[in-house]
Amino acid sequence: MKVYYLPSNNESGLNIETIDRSVMEKFNSDDYRYMHLALDDARSAKGRTTPNPAVGAVVVVKNRIVGRGATAEWGGPHAEKCALKEAGARARGATMYVTLEPCPHFGKTPPCTDAIIAAGIKRVVVAVRDPNPLVAGKGISQLRRHGIVVSTGLLRNEAAAVNEDFFWAITRQRAYITLKLALTLDGRIADSTGASKWITAPALRRIVHDLRRTHAAVAVGSGTLAADDPRLTVRCGRKANPARIVFSSVEAVPPQSYFYQHAWETRSIAVIRQKTERRITTDTASGIEFWYTGSDDPALSMAAFTEIAFSQNITSVLVEGGQKIASVLLEAGLVNRIYLFYGNRILGNGTDGILTTSGFPVANCITLRERETRLAGDDFYITGIPVFPAR
Amino acid sequence: MKVYYLPSNNESGLNIETIDRSVMEKFNSDDYRYMHLALDDARSAKGRTTPNPAVGAVVVVKNRIVGRGATAEWGGPHAEKCALKEAGARARGATMYVTLEPCPHFGKTPPCTDAIIAAGIKRVVVAVRDPNPLVAGKGISQLRRHGIVVSTGLLRNEAAAVNEDFFWAITRQRAYITLKLALTLDGRIADSTGASKWITAPALRRIVHDLRRTHAAVAVGSGTLAADDPRLTVRCGRKANPARIVFSSVEAVPPQSYFYQHAWETRSIAVIRQKTERRITTDTASGIEFWYTGSDDPALSMAAFTEIAFSQNITSVLVEGGQKIASVLLEAGLVNRIYLFYGNRILGNGTDGILTTSGFPVANCITLRERETRLAGDDFYITGIPVFPAR
Numbered sequence: 001m002k003v004y005y006l007p008s009n010n011e012s013g014l015n016i017e018t019i020d021r022s023v024m025e026k027f028n029s030d031d032y033r034y035m036h037l038a039l040d041d042a043r044s045a046k047g048r049t050t051p052n053p054a055v056g057a058v059v060v061v062k063n064r065i066v067g068r069g070a071t072a073e074w075g076g077p078h079a080e081k082c083a084l085k086e087a088g089a090r091a092r093g094a095t096m097y098v099t100l101e102p103c104p105h106f107g108k109t110p111p112c113t114d115a116i117i118a119a120g121i122k123r124v125v126v127a128v129r130d131p132n133p134l135v136a137g138k139g140i141s142q143l144r145r146h147g148i149v150v151s152t153g154l155l156r157n158e159a160a161a162v163n164e165d166f167f168w169a170i171t172r173q174r175a176y177i178t179l180k181l182a183l184t185l186d187g188r189i190a191d192s193t194g195a196s197k198w199i200t201a202p203a204l205r206r207i208v209h210d211l212r213r214t215h216a217a218v219a220v221g222s223g224t225l226a227a228d229d230p231r232l233t234v235r236c237g238r239k240a241n242p243a244r245i246v247f248s249s250v251e252a253v254p255p256q257s258y259f260y261q262h263a264w265e266t267r268s269i270a271v272i273r274q275k276t277e278r279r280i281t282t283d284t285a286s287g288i289e290f291w292y293t294g295s296d297d298p299a300l301s302m303a304a305f306t307e308i309a310f311s312q313n314i315t316s317v318l319v320e321g322g323q324k325i326a327s328v329l330l331e332a333g334l335v336n337r338i339y340l341f342y343g344n345r346i347l348g349n350g351t352d353g354i355l356t357t358s359g360f361p362v363a364n365c366i367t368l369r370e371r372e373t374r375l376a377g378d379d380f381y382i383t384g385i386p387v388f389p390a391r
Numbered sequence: 392m393k394v395y396y397l398p399s400n401n402e403s404g405l406n407i408e409t410i411d412r413s414v415m416e417k418f419n420s421d422d423y424r425y426m427h428l429a430l431d432d433a434r435s436a437k438g439r440t441t442p443n444p445a446v447g448a449v450v451v452v453k454n455r456i457v458g459r460g461a462t463a464e465w466g467g468p469h470a471e472k473c474a475l476k477e478a479g480a481r482a483r484g485a486t487m488y489v490t491l492e493p494c495p496h497f498g499k500t501p502p503c504t505d506a507i508i509a510a511g512i513k514r515v516v517v518a519v520r521d522p523n524p525l526v527a528g529k530g531i532s533q534l535r536r537h538g539i540v541v542s543t544g545l546l547r548n549e550a551a552a553v554n555e556d557f558f559w560a561i562t563r564q565r566a567y568i569t570l571k572l573a574l575t576l577d578g579r580i581a582d583s584t585g586a587s588k589w590i591t592a593p594a595l596r597r598i599v600h601d602l603r604r605t606h607a608a609v610a611v612g613s614g615t616l617a618a619d620d621p622r623l624t625v626r627c628g629r630k631a632n633p634a635r636i637v638f639s640s641v642e643a644v645p646p647q648s649y650f651y652q653h654a655w656e657t658r659s660i661a662v663i664r665q666k667t668e669r670r671i672t673t674d675t676a677s678g679i680e681f682w683y684t685g686s687d688d689p690a691l692s693m694a695a696f697t698e699i700a701f702s703q704n705i706t707s708v709l710v711e712g713g714q715k716i717a718s719v720l721l722e723a724g725l726v727n728r729i730y731l732f733y734g735n736r737i738l739g740n741g742t743d744g745i746l747t748t749s750g751f752p753v754a755n756c757i758t759l760r761e762r763e764t765r766l767a768g769d770d771f772y773i774t775g776i777p778v779f780p781a782r
Binding site for chain 2: 183184185186187188190191192193195196197198199327330331340344345346347348349350352353354355356357358359360361362363365366367368371373375378380382384386
């Protein structure tokens, strides 16, 4: 009858006020229009930029767009530099709309603030400050020191939503966890024989692929790996697949599994819940990384995993079940966002999607905030930020 | 490992084509407007007319409404007579819009067709034919025999939907069963301690009261009666409460229960699943009727119940659980419409809303057709007609 709830209450979501308390200035309708375009670019880059945030930038001179850019893959140029490159000499005296505060530090690439200053940009409109401790207002103040007019807060909430996972991870130094379950109307994820194909209709399954695309990694438990042999690939317009993760208590991955056989395709990780020291090894035969969490306790091991993942540049993980993994994550309060996909089916019996060891009382259970319900074909899904019971 | 499915596949819903094959005539926008008003009246009468269908009627002369009416409580006048009474002498030469074919037979009241003929109505527009074998086209032909122009089929589907339960019951000679469950997002109806107050928010609970209002009876299992001691009353604008039903395997109702104590308020019935002869007795002390179904088999007993209920003028029953009753009804294929109310809660453990003895396979399970999803405050519900697996 263990009950965990590791993080403190209501910390699963992101409170934008804790990141950016700047007062929103006055903007006109053109400002809104250009920032919306920059947000479109940021959203389209989502998923390929990890572990960097997805950013969009638009350069405008006299109400004419002269450059647009979005964050490239890790190691490639940031959005600001892409937009400046397109603008070329026309950037001199221009306004730049950027969805996230430009970075003032050397990472894999030189500082964006240097490039903005060098290009002769006159005004920069920033949607939201970057909570990354390496940035956190330093980018804005550096631009201002060079005489650039900086306005902040335009479409701040929309911009924060694009990088909700990154913001949460960078400020907590832990990977952001999204839990997704495909349930029947009576809450099952498989029938009495263990079959789960297909609980949801194709319209919902396409949304799953989009979720995979926007996460740095996709994870399942060893039970699901053994039962379903899932591919965990993105089958809709994306070059690289997210990293693949399997949670296990034994340090072995079935050699005949898709996970093992295709480990060469993408980064593949077996997270081992064992009471050994926390360490990382790589199996040279398969290329699979083994992450030892240092604990055989399900909740503590999972908490350790979120720390290791962040340190290994995996900032967001989409966990797709099964019952055990989903239940441990919820019991431990380690879920930042939940997606419940409901297929148009009643099974009457089978495997419950969620089955924690003790359960929560009705009066003090998990609820979802900022909930959205969406219809997709014959099915529907809900998503929200779990609020864990008060302790 | 018993599997039932008593009715044959897809019979849980109503196929309007089997009731009314008449071709829809041409109508103008005024016709639509008046019939919509008549439908409004029919809907507002829903619930108080049982075991009669809910009907609305509008009398129009030269584009002016001279009379409107809806079905009164059982034994009171039908919609046509109410509208004619209001119209008085102005009914001569008028057009009547009526949502259901007028009755040509003596019931608790004299035939409506006689009243229409006597009032001098010139044209009658009927939305849908009455599938009641005592009517079934006879009303329309009698009006025509007296020189009245009768048009049919205007807003036929809308009119059929108002009396979906009545049409189904009268053509099958069995009560129409609506199953309603209030579930958590993970499919539970109670937590590990058995508590279920409150899984859904007030906005959804108001809809439950509306459902009770529109059914002839409200039913629960003896387990729910013992655990929750529900009142099963309508707590929103209705004079009379629906009949109350409890399903039990023993011929006793807890004397301290609200059900027993308040049996004087409304018709109260204990349905006894026992291998005795099918019979009905009344407990003189409490006033509770005891219906013996004649079988101790859960599914057969429930099927017998639907027949007894119809014969006892209970044409529609809202079953509100708990798990056992819901599961038997679904396993037996005896549910005509299902309402699943989802509260914004995850319990992780507790009582599953549905738990049948064997369960259905994913590839051949219960699905819902004509499904609607509605948001209500923080919660949502879905309703649909269950399609039972092929055998």
